Amino acid sequence: MRMDPLTVLRDYAVRGDLDKITRNGDEFRFSNEYTFPCTSETAYRSKQGNLYTLETLIFFLNNHQLKHTEYLQIARTHKTPSVTLPDRKPLLDYLQGRSASADAIELHYPAPLIHDPPPPPLPPPPNHLAAAHPDDSNNDPTVRDTAALDYVEMIRALERPLKDREALLECKHRDFYSVLVASTKREEERHRMESQQRKDGLVAKSRLMGTDDRGVWKEGEELGFDTAAAKAKMHFNFKGSKIGEGVPIILVPSAFQTLITIYNVKEFLEDGVFIPTDLKVKQMKGAKPDCVTVQKKFSRDRVVTAYEVRDKPSALKAEDWDRVVAVFVLGKEWQFKDWPFKDHVEIFNKIIGFYMRFEDDSLESAKTVKQWNVKIISISKNKRHQDRAAALEVWDKLEEFVRSRSHN
Template identity: 75%
Template structure:
């Protein structure tokens, strides 16, 4: 008989008191003996098979509250029956129902142990290491060497897994009510932000000075590390002139709106482009010390100490000189016509032929929010309101399109 059927039989007969634990096994009177860790044929809604130890402890403690049952079981290090399984399991063990979908009789039946023969239990491991049995004394009709009764085939991995009790996974933690994990994100990025800011200030003077001495075509595909040029093409190229559609001399400029209606501003552009993390501008304003910066240097990197290129980010187009406009390569658009008032271009067609435009939006915003910009030659970049791990992909898309545009413009 299998362990589940034996337990049901003793429960229906009201003989649970005859089930006694001796060492690592349960003895059902003088009828049966099973290992405590033997898996039964009853499968939990969580997917695992309940062990005999779990079911016996449960059926003997159905009279106490569930929370008290769980606490007591944990004290004794016994796996528990989950709340969704309690009712149907108890009805089956008490004989109120004959079966249910959770029962899978796949465990080999255990032979009946003679009532009159005292059991001398010892571990037996035949060629198959997954088989565990008991050895009992021989009688007159059987040879003692062959008196090995295999109780069941044990899956040791499942036995170990049964002792593990997952409390919460990553998704359930993030879905907790009344908890705001945004502050955790801000705190976790603050230290890295400060380190990056210090490094940026230390390198800015030397990097900007060197960049201003080199033509954009000479700089576009080059790499610098501690003053050493690591470019793809080391052949010197002539400097560019401030004519046509080529990039002017100096560090390329990215323009962002000064209004808070847009997602990317001069306050949070550095974290987004350098670190791939979107932090709302109003949060960054609260973190800032000192006045609003007129210019922010943003670096595209291969790694922490390998800079690909540097860009100046500004939000006051009116402060640009005529020669500065030749260095403008990108603009984050607000989606309003007045953003381009007094720009030195004829119309939107000319603007977005010479400057690549980006429009940042939340992915679940209405279509109306991008209705105007869809008429312009700009790239729409969507980010999630809550899934910050997706920000990096959006930032990389901006870099890829920007660098492709700069290369094509440099070779025009």
């Protein structure tokens, strides 16, 4: 005797005999009464158009008490197709006997049960087609075309979708973070190449026309270049000055307990994305850089000043301290030990300070910092789309400070 798996499953659920349904390999066995393949399609059609499989419905019945988000998560873990939220209540009401029927039910007897004979071949064209032209049905093209159309419709009626929209959107085994990083790196390289080509062109033109040609530097300013940095570059190339002269410096702590370090400062300031230091250390395989160069890349129409980021103040020479414009503070006094300043009051009058914290951290962690003249920047532990606003806040404060300092 052949039975629809939906009817059998409902009968077992109403009787409270779900524990008598066991899985053996690719089959579900209902006591000693029935056996169905796990992937058998039932008569319950989802609002998305696909028929739910027996495996999907049994898993749903065994986990219906969970919140829908928790149910979806555990279904993905077990690699089992899930019931959609719109179908959840009417399906459960039917399976547990609270409703006698549902509009989504299309009773049928799809695949044969185990040991059943194969399905019969497609039937011949409807009799009325042959009866309409008993003598020339084989020669009449209209009859042949109509018969062929009926066969196509019969085939289409047996078709079933392999995946629904929800399954396609799950994108298993796809890591969108890696896609974001790769895309960001390509964009960064493109901007760097364009910027370098323009700078090289400006310097080359200056060499031909003379380093004091004001028209060349004016042209560079109109293009958005930091001509002071370009002049400094020409100065150390032609006059023998030390490399790096004129490039402003940002200091970050070398301790890992701070949010911004030399490992992740570039992604945060250039891309507006916070990546935990421990993750960056793994990606870089422990290769700690001595110096990192960062630029504000949020504006595509102009080139801005580059900054050197360092985490070893003890390696700075006396003349280097004039180039230090910002520091990310740890919140500890010992961070400023051996700095060439009287106290933190003098430090934060000459250097702008930033303190990075998670927005839900206790206020006690910033108790010392609040006594200093520093800017407190908060970011979320989980909402990475908010990082960009925090990075922009740092750039705005930094550029404002650099402008005021250059005017003094």
